[in-house]
Amino acid sequence: MIQKTYLKTKDQCKVKFTISIENADRVEILGLNNDWNTPIKMSKKKGGVFECVQTLPRHTQHEFKYLVNGTDWRNDPDADGEAPNEFGGTNTLLVL
Template sequence: MAIKKQYLKSKPVCKVTFSVPADEAKNVVVLGSFNEWNTQKATKLKKLKNGIFKGTVDLEKDNSYEFKYLVDGTSYINDEHADAYAWNDFAGAENSVIKL
């Protein structure tokens, strides 16, 4: 897994690219505080030929966001390269955190 941050000079935005290796998966989405944890608004990651799912989200800088990956609609996973982790009582587990 990997997270790439690209800050824009012209806007207060950071392009965040999420990469998830998941050869066996059919689909991977990113859910988080930036899309209200709503599966309908989730950012779908595109599967590349090498088995890595990749996608980019524009997020407002000077904020932090909690997120998780949802693999095949059943498994929630954290990103091992997250900036931090935050406990979530609702889920009873930690969420990944990205700080911009």
């Protein structure tokens, strides 16, 4: 799930990422702000739910993926869409 909260006083948006993955030890987000080299670690909650809040610029578009346990790439089914990537698959698309 992706929850967007637009800030009234700044040109930014707080984005809360939530994904439920059973038997996952760690989940990271890659690709936000076009940064595929620096993973953003998500916090593990009860029941296999992972959460993370990021502040991103308004009027931007981001491609990203979740990396589960360092090996399994996943898209977010609740995102704004998907964009083709160079590996023949797709990335999650976030539009702010």
